[in-house]
Amino acid sequence: DGIFSARQRERMLEIMRDSRLGTYGGLALIFCVVTKTLAVVSLSHLSPWLLFGFLSCACVAGRTAMVLVMYGQRYARQGDGMGNIYIGKISRFEAATTLVIGCLLVGILGGRQALAAMAITFVAIYALARYFRHHLGGQTGDTLGAAEEMGEMIFLIALLWV
Template sequence: MKCLHSLVLMLQFFTRLPLPWQIPFAEGILARAVVWLPVVGLVIGSINALAYEAGHLLAGPMAGILAAMGANLFLTGGFHLDGLADTCDGIYSSRKRERMLEIMKDSRLGTNGACALLMVFLARYSGLAMLPEDFIPWAVLLMPVAARACNPLLMLSRYAREEGLGNLFIGKVSRKRVALSVLLGGLLVFGLTGKAWLLAAYALTAAFQPLFCRYITGILGGMTGDTLGAGDELSEMVFLGLCCIGAYHGW
């Protein structure tokens, strides 16, 4: 029952799914529930894949890609995209660390954030459009799984602020639970497809996390909730890019 409560809580926190259950919140429960992030990604990816199939049935693959992107926005509320935009506005402002963190808390969208969002949308659409038509649903399904399963690796860092949503996770997760999340993600990717090269793509996506974390902590002195969101979005792009490479070479 506790496992089910943890899963529901993570779905409520990271998606806009109208779940009817009220789960009592206790300190540390979210940090312990990170093992369920691959399943959260699977739920999101499954709905995105269904949206793709519906759009494809009605008007072809391009419509399917747009439907999948729209479903992803609806399901997540642009939660991680907001983090990506805020992160880019802050770290590329060429200001001191304290001012960067202030900019990242500002609800207004700056030029750097807008450019980052535009590039991510273009990369997502064009990357999916490059794939063989029969592989697009798999990519749509697996991108959220890979990104969310690997995201806890970023939570092992220290927190760059004194307070905020990121403080619920960053520096609070155990290495065992992070390892379980990454392992479960790998099992899902390989178990659903049976393709070793996709498992390798997932492993490279996981390897991207410490590089991104080192880059951010070198600037901010730690991670924030916004940088976790940015890491998630960029991880999806890394996995999609590797899928494009694999598909191009006929793997």
């Protein structure tokens, strides 16, 4: 809701702190669920084991890509928040380890096609992190959650292209 409110940075962060769901947040949830559903339906022609592997990879890719929103970033708000625990607090070694383990899991479960989709996901999530940093001055717990959901969605869409 805050990102698409076309307000000043402080007001965006205030809107994002509000726990109530707004119009843009609701639309984003609907768009995300519909897109993931359509992507899975498009992949349903695959063997059950390969489809299971790809769906497992989507979860791994989304959570692994979140590291790109945490490492080397700063927390957008003053004070405490759930995102402040992670954002800018992980080391280069921890980030690299997470990325390598995520890539290994995706490679084992989904093969080359899944690794190519993961590379696309990483590029897109890194661009999303830069977008958030530009508009919000950093990251929040909300941007971490958005990056995870977008990572899963982008991974599933990328599987259709590669």
